[in-house]
Amino acid sequence: MSKIVIAFWSQTGNTESMANAIGEGVVSEGKKVEVLNISEISPEDLNDVQAFALGCPAMGVDELEECEMEPFVEKVEKISSGKTIALFGSYGWGEGQWMRDWEDRMTAAGAKVLDGEGLICQEMPDESVLEECRNLGKQLALI
């Protein structure tokens, strides 16, 4: 049985909470999942994974976190053609531009972004956002 990988970067736990809820959604569909901090996975591990989720909050000036996540995503772009990718992350005071830029990048790399857009939430996800995350996980599991 193929597994779903959910890889995230998170500083204060908001994006991590989203990752865990997406993982719950995957498991609820009876599929195997690995929810991994970005430091626990290398881009090459995604070579043979057809569907996966990537999470990162808005950092810098509406950018991906630059030390770990940005280099990771640059490598993933090279292997993304034909894959389905769910994007998610938390933000603070911006308007979600970091996620729109990220969606555009992955689409340009040939990936299908699940739902057509990333799932974002302001700061800590509340129960309704966590439910959206679980639903995203269910969709990933059905691919």
Ligand SMILES: Cc1cc2nc3c(=O)[nH]c(=O)nc-3n(C[C@H](O)[C@H](O)[C@H](O)COP(=O)(O)O)c2cc1C
């Ligand atoms: C250094 C730094 C830069 C940030 N830059 C932005 C930003 O450009 N736009 C924004 O909307 N939020 C920004 N934020 C807010 C975070 O995206 C927000 O607090 C988010 O919930 C953190 O997610 P995490 O708990 O997964 O780390 C920034 C936070 C920090 C610490």
